[in-house]
Amino acid sequence: MANIDFRFALEQVPEILKGVPYTLLVTLVAMLVGLIIGTILAFFRVYRTPVLNQLAILFVSFFRGTPLIVQLFVFFYGLPRFIMYLNDLFGWNINPDFMSPLVIALIAYSINSASYLTEVVRSAILSVDKGQLEAAKSVGMTTVQAMRRIILPQAFVTALPNLGNQLIILLKASALAFTIGIMDVLGIARMIANDGYHFLETYLVAALIYWLLAIIFEMVFSKMEQRSNTFKGNVERKAKAAI
Amino acid sequence: MSFGLGDWISMIGQVMDRLPLTLALLFVSLFFAIVIGIIIAYIRLEKIPILHQLATIYLSFTRSTPLVVQLFLVYFGIPQLLLVFGIDINHWSRFVFVVITFSLHTGAYLSEVFRSSYLAVGKDQLEAAYSVGMTYLQALRRIMIPQAFRVALPNAGNHTIELLKDTALAFTIGMVDMMGQVLFIIGNNYGVGMFEIYVAIAIVYWVICIVIEAVISLIERSLMKKHASISH
Known part of the structure; x- marks a missing residue:
């Protein structure tokens, strides 16, 4: 096969694009669930909750210190067995088959991204000046109110660039889901490539799709950053006007 | 098991x-x-x-x-x-x-x-x-x-x-690196699940990772010392 068939590549684009919803699903679910778990763990770390703080450190160290693909396989072989174990233990009757590869991928990616986002959220919370919390308390807010209304919105602005990076890292990482049989962009590309020995063309198409998605994500986040910066500017301008 | x-x-x-x-x-x-x-x-x-x-x-x-x-x-x-x-x-x-x-x-x-x-x-x-x-x-x-x-x-x-x-x-x-080795281990052992093998691989990677981290923080600290001695 000593030729490169770009017509073939072009014809395969619609087929490969069918994988985009799965790629986006894994990426976005992992980001959202990861952010929720990560925020909870970040609070354990910030407040140094005994035991939970140490567990969070261990969790972060393990999931950041092992390859994602190994974690994917650990969940792939471990989760159905975990369900059966729960069945034995509590006499439940859950069918372990509901752990489809997609569900397993969503769980694995969420937990993996949670470990990275814990550190992102933690550093963002710590970056907000302590005086802000004291000021909020001095006007009578509870800690929870102060967190929700004062600290977290400011922390979010600080965390935004890191969150954008994390989303792109997740997008790229989602390509590994083909190893457990998910038909995402790479999964479909791989099938087509192996079928007709058109490796170069198909993988190039897949790479371009990922590239494009990454650029779109980047643009969305830079828009969000701009917006959050204008708000920041507004507040500062108003504060100056008040003086 | x-x-x-x-x-x-x-x-x-x-x-x-x-x-x-x-x-x-x-x-x-x-x-x-x-x-x-x-x-x-x-x-x-x-x-x-x-x-x-x-x-x-x-x-x-x-x-x-x-x-x-x-x-x-x-x-x-x-x-x-x-x-x-x-x-x-x-x-x-x-x-x-x-x-x-x-x-x-x-x-x-x-x-x-x-x-x-x-x-x-x-x-x-x-x-x-x-x-x-x-x-x-x-x-x-x-x-x-x-x-x-x-x-x-x-x-x-x-x-x-x-x-x-x-x-x-x-x-x-x-x-056939550590990940590729899995199939051979499965072939040689009776009653070993994929799950255990991947956990074992994860532990090995984790340990190497911690070692690399420790080495780097050691170098960092020794550089820090030199840096401080110049500025004082």
Whole structure:
């Protein structure tokens, strides 16, 4: 096969694009669930909750210190067995088959991204000046109110660039889901490539799709950053006007 | 299923049989990645025409496409491309393709680390070195690089750990590293589940990762000491 068939590549684009919803699903679910778990763990770390703080450190160290693909396989072989174990233990009757590869991928990616986002959220919370919390308390807010209304919105602005990076890292990482049989962009590309020995063309198409998605994500986040910066500017301008 | 401590140790031992290959992948790729990183950083810092634009596209591509796609492109794509020109490299070992991919990938990230650490040292340091009569190369070797190295170390360390974890992808093109070894272990043992083997692999990677982290923080601390003694 000593030729490169770009017509073939072009014809395969619609087929490969069918994988985009799965790629986006894994990426976005992992980001959202990861952010929720990560925020909870970040609070354990910030407040140094005994035991939970140490567990969070261990969790972060393990999931950041092992390859994602190994974690994917650990969940792939471990989760159905975990369900059966729960069945034995509590006499439940859950069918372990509901752990489809997609569900397993969503769980694995969420937990993996949670470990990275814990550190992102933690550093963002710590970056907000302590005086802000004291000021909020001095006007009578509870800690929870102060967190929700004062600290977290400011922390979010600080965390935004890191969150954008994390989303792109997740997008790229989602390509590994083909190893457990998910038909995402790479999964479909791989099938087509192996079928007709058109490796170069198909993988190039897949790479371009990922590239494009990454650029779109980047643009969305830079828009969000701009917006959050204008708000920041507004507040500062108003504060100056008040003086 | 009874799976005792002894079984775990023997399984980790079997997984570790393939550790030298993983480490070879890590260090060979890291070496070339550093070389590539320095070249790209130089091109971007000096804004060399054409090369500068090419480097920017290369950085954007490597940093926004999945590594496994890049690996497939290099392993399956480059031989196909070269065959068009009548060059047959299909017999090359997989190790070469993996090293090419990982070096290009990590090199892209390292170039940004090097570039930003060079910029962090600041132009006045270079000018001060010139003012005492050093040449550019002397200033680079004696003034800029020692300082830039200290700035770059934490990020470079992180990318080394990323690279270590990335080497686990080599099995997708059929390399028998720790991940590729799994099928052989399954073949040799009775009653060992995939789950246990992957947990064992995860532990091995985790330990190497912690060791790398410790080494880097050790170097950082020793550099810190030197730094403090100069400024006081």
